[in-house]
Amino acid sequence: MRVAEAGRSPITLFVDGIPxxxxxxxxxxxxxxxxxxxxxxxxxxxxxRAGFCLMGACQDCWIWTEEGDRVRACSTPxxxxxxxxxxxxxxxxxxxx
Amino acid sequence: xxxxxxxxxxxxxxxxxAAAALVxxxxxxxxxxxxxRAGGQxxxxxxxxxxxxxxDLYGSEADRAKAVHDxxxxxxxxxxxxxQTLAWNISDRRIFTAGPDxxxxxxxxxxxxxxxxxxxxxxxxxWHWAGCYSLGGAQIALKAQACAIGxxxxxxxxxxxxxxxxxxYAKAGAEVAAVLDTSSMSASVAALPRxxxxxxxxxxxxxxxxxxxxxxxxxxxxxxxxxxxxxxDRGVSGVTVxxxxxxxxxxxxxxxxxxxxxxxxxxxxxxxGCDFAFDAMVRQWLPVRDADGRSxxxxxxxxxxxxxxxxxxxxxxxxxxxxxxxxxxxxxxVSDTARQDARQAVARARRFAEGLARAYPWPHEQTxxxxxxxxxxxxxxxxVGDLRRTIAETGAEEANRAKAFSRIGMGRxxxxxxxxxxxxxxxxxxxxxxxxxxxxxxAAPVKPIAIGSAGRCDx
Amino acid sequence: MTxxxxxxxxxxxxxxxxxxxxxxxxRRGLSVTLLESDLIGRxxxxxxxxxxxxxxxxxxxxxxANRAIAIWREAEALLDCDVEYRQFGxxxxxxxxxxxxxxxxxxxxxxxxxxxxDLEMLSGNMLxxxxxxLGEEVLAASYSPLCGHANPRLVSPAFARAAQRLxxxxxxxxxxxxxxxxxxxxxxxxxxxRQFRAPVLLITAGAWGDRFAAAFGEPLPLTSRAPNMCVTExxxxxxxxxxxxxxxxxxxxVYIRQVERGxxxxxxxxxxxxxxxxxxxxxxxxxxxxxxxxxxxxIPAVGRVSVIRTWSGIEGYLPDSAPVxxxxxxxxxxxxxxxxxxxxxxxxxxxxxxxxELIATGRTDIDLAPYRADRFxxx
Numbered sequence: 001m002r003v004a005e006a007g008r009s010p011i012t013l014f015v016d017g018i019p020x021x022x023x024x025x026x027x028x029x030x031x032x033x034x035x036x037x038x039x040x041x042x043x044x045x046x047x048x049r050a051g052f053c054l055m056g057a058c059q060d061c062w063i064w065t066e067e068g069d070r071v072r073a074c075s076t077p078x079x080x081x082x083x084x085x086x087x088x089x090x091x092x093x094x095x096x097x
Numbered sequence: 098x099x100x101x102x103x104x105x106x107x108x109x110x111x112x113x114x115a116a117a118a119l120v121x122x123x124x125x126x127x128x129x130x131x132x133x134r135a136g137g138q139x140x141x142x143x144x145x146x147x148x149x150x151x152x153d154l155y156g157s158e159a160d161r162a163k164a165v166h167d168x169x170x171x172x173x174x175x176x177x178x179x180x181q182t183l184a185w186n187i188s189d190r191r192i193f194t195a196g197p198d199x200x201x202x203x204x205x206x207x208x209x210x211x212x213x214x215x216x217x218x219x220x221x222x223x224w225h226w227a228g229c230y231s232l233g234g235a236q237i238a239l240k241a242q243a244c245a246i247g248x249x250x251x252x253x254x255x256x257x258x259x260x261x262x263x264x265x266y267a268k269a270g271a272e273v274a275a276v277l278d279t280s281s282m283s284a285s286v287a288a289l290p291r292x293x294x295x296x297x298x299x300x301x302x303x304x305x306x307x308x309x310x311x312x313x314x315x316x317x318x319x320x321x322x323x324x325x326x327x328x329x330d331r332g333v334s335g336v337t338v339x340x341x342x343x344x345x346x347x348x349x350x351x352x353x354x355x356x357x358x359x360x361x362x363x364x365x366x367x368x369x370g371c372d373f374a375f376d377a378m379v380r381q382w383l384p385v386r387d388a389d390g391r392s393x394x395x396x397x398x399x400x401x402x403x404x405x406x407x408x409x410x411x412x413x414x415x416x417x418x419x420x421x422x423x424x425x426x427x428x429x430x431v432s433d434t435a436r437q438d439a440r441q442a443v444a445r446a447r448r449f450a451e452g453l454a455r456a457y458p459w460p461h462e463q464t465x466x467x468x469x470x471x472x473x474x475x476x477x478x479x480x481v482g483d484l485r486r487t488i489a490e491t492g493a494e495e496a497n498r499a500k501a502f503s504r505i506g507m508g509r510x511x512x513x514x515x516x517x518x519x520x521x522x523x524x525x526x527x528x529x530x531x532x533x534x535x536x537x538x539x540a541a542p543v544k545p546i547a548i549g550s551a552g553r554c555d556x
Numbered sequence: 557m558t559x560x561x562x563x564x565x566x567x568x569x570x571x572x573x574x575x576x577x578x579x580x581x582x583r584r585g586l587s588v589t590l591l592e593s594d595l596i597g598r599x600x601x602x603x604x605x606x607x608x609x610x611x612x613x614x615x616x617x618x619x620x621a622n623r624a625i626a627i628w629r630e631a632e633a634l635l636d637c638d639v640e641y642r643q644f645g646x647x648x649x650x651x652x653x654x655x656x657x658x659x660x661x662x663x664x665x666x667x668x669x670x671x672x673x674d675l676e677m678l679s680g681n682m683l684x685x686x687x688x689x690l691g692e693e694v695l696a697a698s699y700s701p702l703c704g705h706a707n708p709r710l711v712s713p714a715f716a717r718a719a720q721r722l723x724x725x726x727x728x729x730x731x732x733x734x735x736x737x738x739x740x741x742x743x744x745x746x747x748x749x750r751q752f753r754a755p756v757l758l759i760t761a762g763a764w765g766d767r768f769a770a771a772f773g774e775p776l777p778l779t780s781r782a783p784n785m786c787v788t789e790x791x792x793x794x795x796x797x798x799x800x801x802x803x804x805x806x807x808x809x810v811y812i813r814q815v816e817r818g819x820x821x822x823x824x825x826x827x828x829x830x831x832x833x834x835x836x837x838x839x840x841x842x843x844x845x846x847x848x849x850x851x852x853x854x855i856p857a858v859g860r861v862s863v864i865r866t867w868s869g870i871e872g873y874l875p876d877s878a879p880v881x882x883x884x885x886x887x888x889x890x891x892x893x894x895x896x897x898x899x900x901x902x903x904x905x906x907x908x909x910x911x912x913e914l915i916a917t918g919r920t921d922i923d924l925a926p927y928r929a930d931r932f933x934x935x
Contacts, residue, residue, distance in 0.1 A: 003269045005147050005243035025144035030242045037332055038227040043790040043818060044478035047329035050227035052475065052514070054234035054241075055138050056131060057215040057362070059509030059545060060475065062789070068860045070547060070789075074234075075131075077144070092860045094689050094794040186841040193841040200845060477817075491713060498595060501602065501709040509789055509864050540865045541841060545789060549859030551848035 002034070011080035014066075016087070022078050029054070029061055029073035032084065039063055039073055040086045068092025101427055104129065104192055104203060106184045106365060107211035109137020110161075110409045111401025111416030113169045115209050118420035120175040122429050127177040127203060129184050129194060135169040137213055138233065139409045141241050142166065154240055156265065157301045161409065186541035187369040190396065195546050207396050207423045210366050211416060212403030216356035218514050219254070219322075219463055220481070222471040226327030228352045231514075232258040235354035236265065245271035247352020251336045253277040253322060255457040256358030257302060264305040267312040274350045276309060277338050279357070280457045281319040291452030294445050298408070317346065321463065325353050357459050359406045360517060364539035366403070370394045375532040378454050379406070380461060381517065382536040388440055390419030391426075398423055411446030414439040461531070464522040473522070474515040476508020484519060485526055494527045496520050496535045509545055512537040560751035563587040563725065565915060566744050568732050568768060569761030571601035572708075572901060573893045575715035576627075576908025577758060579635075582722035584916040589752050590716065590724055591744065593731035593764075594835060597712025600762050601901065603869025605785065605811055605823045606708045607798050608902045609646045610673050611664070611700045614878070617903075618671035620922050624906025628706065631905070636721075637714040639706050642816065645797030646703035649854070651693045657802050658696040665698055675700050689795060691856045698802075705798045705813045708901060715908070735771055737887060756915055758891045763832050763872035765894030769880070772887045774929050777875055778895055782830035782837040782868040783823050784847050788861045790818030800824075801854055810850045812858070820858065825850050830870045837868040871898045874932070881907065881927035882914070891915060892929055 008023040013031050022031035029051050032039055038048030039061050051061035054074045061073040066083040068091045103119055105112045108130035119126045128135070136142045140162040143149065151159040172178075182196030192203040216231035223229070230238070230246045232254060238244045239262075249272045252263040263276045292299045309316060319341030326335040326347075337347040366384040367373065372393035373382045386392050386399045400419040401412035418439035421431045467473075469482025487493060487503035496519065499505055505519045506512025512519070516537045524531040565581055567574045570592030578590045608628055610621040627634065628641050650657035658679065665675035678686065679696040687697070720726050727746075734745040735757065742757040759768045766778035793816055800811035801824075810824035825847040830837045844866050852859045874880065877897040884890035891914065893907050900907070914920045 001245045001248050001271070003239070003243055003245050003271050004149060004153075005143075007148070008146050025146045025242075027242060030238075030244055034244075037330075042225070042478060045225065045329070045472075047225065048227040048332055049225075050332065051230070052234060053215060053231045054237040055215065056544065057510065057513050058231070058475070062509070062545070062862075070545070070860065070862050074237075077133075088792060093791045093857050186844070188838060188841050191841075193845075202842075491717065495595070502713070507865070509862075511865065540867055541839065541844065542863060542866070545862035545864050547860060547862050548788070548848040548852065551845040553852055553859070554849050 011078060013078055014083045016085055026078045027074055028063065028071060028076045028078050028082070028084065031078040032063070032073060064088055064092065100124065101206035102127065102204065103207045103209070103423060104205040105209045105211060106192070107137065107213055107401070107403060108132065108135035108169065109139060109211060109213050109401060109412060110165050111403070111412040112137070112209070112211035113165050114413045114416035115211065115400060115420035116172055116176050117168050118417045119424070120172050122424050122431070124424070125175060125177060127179065129182050129192065130178070130180045131183055133180050135178070136162070136166055138237065140165050141237060143241055143243070147243065149243065158409070165413070183544055183546065184365060185543055185546055187365055195550050199552065200550055207398065207427065208369065209398040209400060209419050209423065210369070210403055211401045212362040212365055214359040214361050214402035214406055215513055217358055217360040217459065217517060218355065219357055219460055220467060220471055220473050220515065220518050221322040221325055221355065222468055223325030223327055224355065225472045225475050226325060227332030228327065229325055229333050230352070230354050232262050232354045232356035236262045239265055239269055245269070246354060247333070247350065248272060249274045249350045250352040250354060251275050251277060251348055251350040252354050253336060253338070254356045255280040255460070256356065257453065257457070258356060258358065260302065260305040260309065262354060263314065264308045267309060267314060273309070273312070273314045275348050276314055276316045277320045277322070277336070278316065278318045279320055279322070279460045281341065284458060285456045288452040288456035291448050292456065294448035294452065295410070298410070298449065317341070321466070358453065358457055359402060361403050361406060363403065364511070364543040366392065366397070366399060367539040368541055368543070369397045371397060371399070373536070378451060380459055380531055389422040389436070390415060391422060407443065407446040407450050411443050414442035418443065461521040464518055465525045467522070473519060474505050474508060476510050477504045479503055479505050481522065484522060488523060488526045494523065494529060494534065496523065496537050499523055500537060506537045511540065511543070560743060560753040561589060561725070562753045563589040564754060565589070565756040565758060566591065566742060566752050566754040567758045567760055568735070568744065569759060569765065569894065570596040570712065570716060570726070570728065571599060571760060571762050572597060572712045572715065572904030573907050574758070574760035575712045575719065576905045577760060577893070577911045578719035578724045578726070579715045579722065580909045580912030581915065582719050582724050584912055586916055588719065588724040589754065590719065590726045591730045591732055591746065591752065592726070592728045595728050596716040596726070597708070599835070600869045600871040600898070601712045601904070602709050603785065603867055604708050604783070604898070604901045606705045606813065606821060606901065607646065607800070607811065608641060608704045608706050609798065610703055610902065611646065611668065611675055611698060612648055612802070613899065615667055615671055616923060616926055618668060618673055620903055620906050620910065622672055623909060623922065624903050625703070627905035627909060635714040635718045637710065637717070639710045639714050640815070641704060641706040643702060643704040645699060645701045647687070647697050647699045647797045647799045648802045649690065649694045649697045649799065650802045651853070652695045653693070654803060655695060661696065661698040661802065673700065674702070689855050689857055691853050693853050699797070707815070711904070735768060737889070742889065756889050756891065758893065758911060758915065760893045762894050763870045765872055765880070765892065769892060769929065772884060772890055774884060774886055776880060776895070776929065777932055779873050780830045780832050780870050781873055781898065782828040782870055783898060784825055784828055784839065784843040785821070785823040785868055786844060786847065786863045786866040788820040788858070789864050791820065791861060793818055795820070799854065807846060808850050808853070810847055810854060812851060812855060820861065822847065822851050828868050832870050835870070837870060839866050839868050871896070873897045878926055880929045882924035882929070885928065885930040
């Protein structure tokens with residue numbers, strides 16, 4: 001939830017293809033959590049995860065670009081037009097043997 | 098003689114002051130920083146385009162924050178600053194980094210590790226639900242992003258950050274549902290003589306408490322966490338604790354911030370070959386260093402909270418002191434007065450830190466009360482019961498043994514957030530002192546790095 | 557001073573060889589004392605890649621490998637522990653830059669059939685369709701459907717615990733400082749002053765085995781190596797077989813598998829410096845980087861995947877990359893099984909079973925001639 005600094009210029013990201021309104025200066029984490037409750041799902045429990053430490057230590061907030069590259073949402077600035085995925089895209093790793 | 102290559106890893110208060118001391122002596126250090134801008138976590142800067150004042154951001158520490166930032170800005174051109182760069186391994190007096198220019202290798206003559214700290218966590222049932230954050234994380238959301246972690250937040254745990262972050266949230270207009278402190282008032286009173294080593298810091302702490310009370314925030318001391326309520330899709334919905342009187346208390350919220358003070362980031366010190374020793378006061382293994390910042394490994398120095406949690410003020414002094422030690426060890430003439438002043442500042446902070454450890458003790462005994470279904474390792478979703486079962490079936494009594502058999506601490510964070518609690522749990526289950534359990538070994542890369550960062554073969 | 561603890565057999569070295577030998581000796585009714593200087597399975601046995609691979613071994617070794625795989629297949633029931641053996645296949649591939657290796661693999665497949673190892677040669681569209689993750693450089697593959705991989709961290713401790721349940725005495729953190737034969741018995745002294753006595757002594761001390769053999773007048777040219785290993789973050793489970801590159805070039809010799817939880821385990825390329833006396837390996841970062849470059853040739857998609865941990869362990873090597881396995885040539889009652897040259901994990905249970913048979917009955921069908929301890933001394 002934003003508590004200040006709302007006067008920055010608006011940008012738009014695409015999370016799983018859906019537009020998400022954000023502000024210049026947001027991290028990917030901020031931008032995505034303003035739009036949704038979570039960033040990704042745990043590989044093991046399947047529950048929603050939304051980051052934990054915000055300082056690049058806990059590694060809970062890794063998401064994907066649509067091309068399949070990994071990005072740590074808490075420490076990556078959001079740029080206008082960025083296309084992100086909360087699930088591993090099939091382009092990054094085969095989904096079956 | 099050729100100019101020595103002096104590398105500093107970390108650009109918080111320790112790294113910045115160390116860089117300044119080296120530049121003052123005519124040395125151009127390499128400063129490796131994972132962040133985009135210097136300042137570290139405590140004095141983390143907001144991004145370009147944000148407009149809040151230093152006072153808004155850092156409160157009573159505004160002047161110090163500004164001084165550290167100004168100090169580093171003034172070094173521009175005199176340091177080889179490498180932001181957004183991860184030092185992922187240290188081997189044979191070389192630092193391996195991954196950053197905007199890809200993989201690089203930096204041989205060094207002297208290395209100063211100012212790797213800072215992260216929150217120390219005691220698991221609570223439900224701490225893996227979305228909307229649960231570390232206290233430090235909650236603070237960074239506010240400081241660096243002008244965001245609160247929820248609409249209505251519970252702050253739970255112990256230590257200086259608990260009251261600081263709650264007060265900052267209240268001041269910023271975010272709703273603070275409650276402050277739930279595991280430590281007791283009597284512990285604070287007993288710690289008072291040591292806390293008086295830094296009276297100004299103590300005054301700030303008292304002021305925070307007053308601010309929270311004025312804002313009408315319920316504060317409960319001596320609580321025992323029971324559960325963070327929530328579900329797999331919607332995340333956190335409330336917190337239940339047992340009060341000091343033994344009653345169950347449930348508070349609705351959509352976010353929880355938790356932690357028990359801090360722990361140093363020591364992985365690089367370990368990879369650099371530094372010896373560690375168990376510190377009974379904080380119940381942690383810490384890299385050994387002498388009063389001037391030397392580690393056990395020749396040419397490797399330690400400063401700031403990455404070596405021992407003494408706080409930002411002491412980090413500045415320790416950074417400067419370690420830099421002066423590097424210079425002295427390499428034959429430069431350095432001021433004895435400056436070294437003596439820095440040593441004294443660090444010693445005062447050490448006394449204060451002893452007070453904090455008594456006032457806000459790490460509630461290690463809680464591990465025995467954790468339910469089997471509680472997630473212990475968030476990365477790998479290993480539960481308390483999984484670890485207990487592994488210990489019972491295999492007899493694993495040592496931290497790395499338990500890791501090998503149960504996967505505890507084997508995930509992306511390498512045990513940063515579960516390792517200390519896991520060690521306490523093993524110690525409790527086996528009936529040994531926690532130091533006998535040892536500590537999870539650090540392994541490169543200290544944080545995940547993409548295989549593709551190594552480049553591809555030319556063919 | 558207390559009398560030495562007596563048993564039928566003392567085993568020095570609690571890796572997969574020693575732990576499985578202890579288990580099979582107990583099954584044959586012999587009393588066993590297993591002495592491990594550190595913790596069970598902590599060196600090569602616990603840190604290796606986890607390949608349960610038969611192909612690529614010398615043909616004379618396949619009988620032993622077959623004996624081993626039969627045990628792997630029943631390991632869970634035998635040990636009352638899931639050691640994560642998954643028989644999802646093992647594949648060796650060669651690159652287009654070395655087409656001659658495809659013919660070599662084909663010849664090997666023809667020869668191995670005589671030794672009950674069925675290999676399927678794959679190339680072209682057939683290979684791409686079945687294994688779409690392979691890189692363009694891959695020319696051909698030799699696929700063994702009835703091999704697989706297992707979790708090395710679990711296997712040796714599981715054998716040791718199972719042996720203990722059957723009555724074996726297992727002593728961890730018990731470094732052996734002296735061994736001597738006195739009359740019909742071996743007397744073994746540990747650093748902490750304890751003594752053990754038995755008519756049979758089996759040395760399964762891996763990269764540390766030579767120092768025990770030397771004490772009985774059998775110097776062996778054993779050296780140590782430390783492979784380069786790493787693991788990635790978890791991914792959707794897609795890669796079932798274990799895959800390795802066939803090449804004479806150490807740099808490009810890499811291998812990879814995926815565990816069911818999703819992590820990719822990989823290893824290979826250059827070896828790291830190792831210091832057996834200090835139980836220490838320097839995992840050289842430049843070797844990690846080399847592995848990461850090479851593995852992308854095999855499976856390009858891994859370039860986007862993050863590594864979360866690197867490690868190594870210490871393996872013992874003899875000049876011909878074969879172990880010493882069998883009786884001592886100088887001392888009756890003394891046996892060896894060490895120096896498996898980084899290829900002992902799959903063989904381990906078969907070696908333990910064979911050594912137990914040899915010790916208990918005085919004979920075995922496994923031909924031990926290639927593994928004689930005196931093969932390096934004959935002029």
